[in-house]
Amino acid sequence: MAAVLGLTRASWSCAASLFSPLRQSTKASSLLPSPPSLLASRTTRFCTVLPGSGKSPLGTGSQRSDMNQQGGILMDLPMDTCELKRSLYSPIEPYSTGFLQVSDIHKLYWEQSGNPAGHPVVFLHGGPGAGCSESNRCFFDPEFYRIILFDPGITFDSSFFLFLDYEGLESLDTNICQRGAGKSTPHACLEENTTWNLVNDIELLRNHLQIPEWQVFGGSWGSTLALAYSQNYPDKVTGLILRGIFLLRKKELDWFYEGGAAAIFPDAWEPFQDFIPENERDCFIDAYHKRLNSSDIDTKITAAKIWTTWELMTAHLIPNEENIDKGNDDKFSLAFARIENHYFFNRGFLPSDSHLLDNIDKIRHIKTVIVQGRYDVCCPVMSAWDLHKAWPEAELKIVPDAGHSANEAGIAAELVAANENFKNALRTGGTSH
Numbered sequence: 001m002a003a004v005l006g007l008t009r010a011s012w013s014c015a016a017s018l019f020s021p022l023r024q025s026t027k028a029s030s031l032l033p034s035p036p037s038l039l040a041s042r043t044t045r046f047c048t049v050l051p052g053s054g055k056s057p058l059g060t061g062s063q064r065s066d067m068n069q070q071g072g073i074l075m076d077l078p079m080d081t082c083e084l085k086r087s088l089y090s091p092i093e094p095y096s097t098g099f100l101q102v103s104d105i106h107k108l109y110w111e112q113s114g115n116p117a118g119h120p121v122v123f124l125h126g127g128p129g130a131g132c133s134e135s136n137r138c139f140f141d142p143e144f145y146r147i148i149l150f151d152p153g154i155t156f157d158s159s160f161f162l163f164l165d166y167e168g169l170e171s172l173d174t175n176i177c178q179r180g181a182g183k184s185t186p187h188a189c190l191e192e193n194t195t196w197n198l199v200n201d202i203e204l205l206r207n208h209l210q211i212p213e214w215q216v217f218g219g220s221w222g223s224t225l226a227l228a229y230s231q232n233y234p235d236k237v238t239g240l241i242l243r244g245i246f247l248l249r250k251k252e253l254d255w256f257y258e259g260g261a262a263a264i265f266p267d268a269w270e271p272f273q274d275f276i277p278e279n280e281r282d283c284f285i286d287a288y289h290k291r292l293n294s295s296d297i298d299t300k301i302t303a304a305k306i307w308t309t310w311e312l313m314t315a316h317l318i319p320n321e322e323n324i325d326k327g328n329d330d331k332f333s334l335a336f337a338r339i340e341n342h343y344f345f346n347r348g349f350l351p352s353d354s355h356l357l358d359n360i361d362k363i364r365h366i367k368t369v370i371v372q373g374r375y376d377v378c379c380p381v382m383s384a385w386d387l388h389k390a391w392p393e394a395e396l397k398i399v400p401d402a403g404h405s406a407n408e409a410g411i412a413a414e415l416v417a418a419n420e421n422f423k424n425a426l427r428t429g430g431t432s433h
Contacts, residue, residue, distance in 0.1 A: 087412050088138035094149075100208050102201050105192055110150045110205055114142035119238070119426055120211045121419075122148045122202065124229075126220030126244065126406075128343045135407070139217070139415050144423050148214070150205055190342055194349035199229045206236060215422060217415075219243035219406050220379055224348065224356070230366060231359040238426075240368040240394075241418045243411065244376055244404050245384040247356050248348035252383055257284045257344070261314060261377050268313040275306050289345040292338045301330050304337035311340075314377040317403035360391045367425075368394035369418040373402035373411055 094111040101107045114137070121140060125132045132149050140147050202225070206214060213236045218226030223242040230237045246252060255261060262269035273281065280287040291303035309327030313319065326332050343349070352358065368391070372384035381398065388396040397418075399410040406412060 087409065087416060088135070089140065089142060089416075090138065091134060092137055092142050100201075100205055102204050103192055103197075108150070108201060108205070110148065110209075112146060112148050112209070113137050114140060114145045114147040116146060118142075118144050118146040119423070120146045120148060120209075120214035122150060122206070122214050122216055124150075124202075124216065124218035124222035124225045126222050128221055128340045139406075139412070140419055141423060144427075145215075145419070148205070148209065148211075150202070190339075193342070194346070195225070195228055195343070196349060198225060199232055202229050203233055203236070212236075213238050215239045215241070217241045217419075220246050220404065221343075223379075224248050227356045227363070228350075231356070231362045234363050234366065237363070237366055239422050240363070240366055241371070241415065241422070242368065243371045243406055243415060244379040245370060245372060245387050246379045247354075247383050247387065248350055249353050249383075250347070252379070253285065253344055253347075255380060255382075256314075256378060264377055265314050268310055272306055272310040275303065285341065285344050288337070289341050292341050300338075301334055304333040304335075305330070307337035307341065308333040311336075311378065315404045317373065317375050317401065317408060320405070357386065357390045360387075364391060364393055367422070369421070370394055370396045371411055371414045371418065372396065372398050373404055373408065374398050374400045375402065376404040378404040 092113050094113040095116060096112040097110065099107050099109055123132065123136050123139075125136065136149060137147050215238050216226045216230060218224075218241075220243065223244060224246050226240055226242055227247075230240060259269070259273075262273070272284070275291075276284060276287045280290075288303055288307055291299050292307070294300050294303075305327055309324065312324045312327050315323065326336075347353075350356070370384055370388060372381055374381060384396060384398070388394060397414050399408075399414060402408040402410045406415060
């Protein structure tokens with residue numbers, strides 16, 4: 001079967017491990033239901049009722065959190081068990097923006113919104129190659145939280161682009177920038193850009209804004225940075241909310257870029273594979289790195305569009321055509337692909353494959369919620385599961401009808417609910433530590 005799907009032995013093992021927790025653990029089998037069938041007559045989803053929004057058989061969000069401390073797993077629930085009364089907060093504008101010189105080379109842009117006297121929370125987006133957007137402010141109660149949006153990587157949102165060796169093109173500004181991006185300078189600079197540079201940027205920003213400690217919220221690549229930052233500065237973190245766990249291990253990169261995810265999206269994978277000659281297909285990340293850094297602009301743009309489209313086609317459980325269409329944009333794709341590939345080619349600049357798992361003891365005391373889509377193809381559930389096994393004190397919520405995106409209804413609801421639970425604990429004199 002592996003041969004028919006065109007998978008290597010390593011990537012086929014990766015594909016199998018996506019669902020392996022249910023097979024490997026008797027305890028897990030008793031805790032978790034079978035994955036919902038796509039042909040089931042009734043859809044299932046997590047259903048969180050936030051405090052003050054009504055009651056359900058499970059009680060309020062904070063009561064549910066207490067009920068799930070043992071084992072830390074949130075069960076799949078029938079959709080009709082309760083109704084979601086609230087998802088995101090209304091859009092708001094920043095009350096403060098600025099630039100921060102983080103090195104001799106780099107100057108970063110940041111913004112704050114919500115309550116200037118509120119509990120600080122820093123938002124770390126996915127990527128590298130995605131970016132923050134105005135909607136990211138809407139995960140937090142603006143009357144309670146002081147919301148800091150900051151892109152600690154070479155990333156961007158759909159309102160601006162980076163151009164690398166592309167004569168005649170200009171970059172557009174955005175309201176949220178970072179090393180090499182948008183209003184940050186110099187544009188598209190990969191020098192002094194490693195995971196540890198970004199971790200240091202986060203801490204420099206905290207000091208610059210005179211914040212004693214803050215809550216950290218990160219999804220996908222943002223979960224990688226959130227873990228790395230918290231492990232370096234555990235005394236500065238009041239709580240962690242993580243989504244779409246990405247531990248930047250070889251098996252995760254192999255899953256997505258070496259054929260594992262192709263078992264689920266063969267139609268999207270075929271152009272990605274066929275662009276690379278057969279004699280270079282032993283490592284697609286390396287092969288694309290060569291082309292994304294080619295002196296030939298046509299080669300660079302073609303590689304970028306194929307790389308970007310592959311990821312965009314896998315990011316949602318239900319395809320998001322508007323999002324996928326971004327892959328046809330030369331400017332967007334060139335920035336997205338080259339930036340992301342830079343980090344993955346260098347294996348995230350982590351000292352070892354299991355670095356983030358090996359250092360869990362440094363943050364074991366920090367109150368943490370993990371939100372994970374069951375059918376996340378970009379960052380499969382195996383990573384959230386491995387993190388939870390190493391860190392059973394963290395609460396794991398598996399959303400049964402969601403993929404990777406934070407904007408999918410079930411994931412967005414759980415992220416808001418987690419913030420509400422943290423807020424209520426702080427208001428009642430509780431602690432996130």
